[in-house]
Amino acid sequence: MSGHGEAAQEAGHGGSNRLFLTVWITLVVITLGEVYLAYLHFPAVTMLLMLIGLSVLKAGLIVAYFMHLRFEKFGLFLTLVPATIFCIGMMTVIFPDSLRLLNIRLMH
């Protein structure tokens, strides 16, 4: 694509082919990094936190650039993202119960 066409595309719909390719390469590199991390002997909680952290980073890149949320009105972000994060956070309240159940099973 010519420089002019790419600039017009960026102005019209956000993001050029070069930007999308850069994001894609970043996503692939992070994925390969995750696979490498999985073979390092970290404690399960540390491993989970690292993998989830990298997955959140990848999800952010996909939503921001591939799904164009970065180029939409900020009001859409404010409508969707905080409420989604809050609901996901509310779902984590079940985890103390799983540890309670684990302790009960280990005792019997």
Added chain:
Amino acid sequence: MTESHSEVVSGAWSGGGSPYAMGSKKLGMWLFIVSDVMTFTALLMAYSYSRLANPDWPRSVFPIWPAIAFSTTMTVVLLASSLTMVMAVAAAHRGARGAAVKWLLATMAGGLIFCGLHVTEWFHLIEEGVRLFENPWGSPLFGATFFGITGLHMTHVFCGVIYLGVIAWGYGSSRFSDEDVEVSGLYWHFVDLVWMFVFPMVYLMSVKY
């Protein structure tokens, strides 16, 4: 001033306004995606809960060959199909119908390759004795949650392939607009996004050293 304000408000309530500066199809897809995020989050939470609560949960299941090699390849294929989807949307915005249809077909091919690799990976596990309610390594819930989560995701991918096929046909024959291509792109990227969490939580947290 008051009259002007009431006109604006009545216009917005009667559908005259576009507060997010986008069409209703696109906003509808965003809302669907948020609801589907909740579905997959609930499933992954249930998987994590079961894994934590069961002392006999199999924690070392997937060897590097074939499971991790297959699932890593599937991840890269799905990411590549997201890139071709981005190209399809860009081509549709430029009005290049032929190019957009070609990129959509490439995206569909990526989705089908993903499904093929995933079914092959499933058969590897089934050969080892994992079933929906059976698991030779411990808690039978492992089979239920594994096939439940990956099965629902694969259903999304397969439905996405059909959806993209319809969009490619409709856009190629000028029945659909570039907004339809963009909306289908949102769905496809969401399917990709979900796998970015399924892959590490289900596969990478259970590698066999």
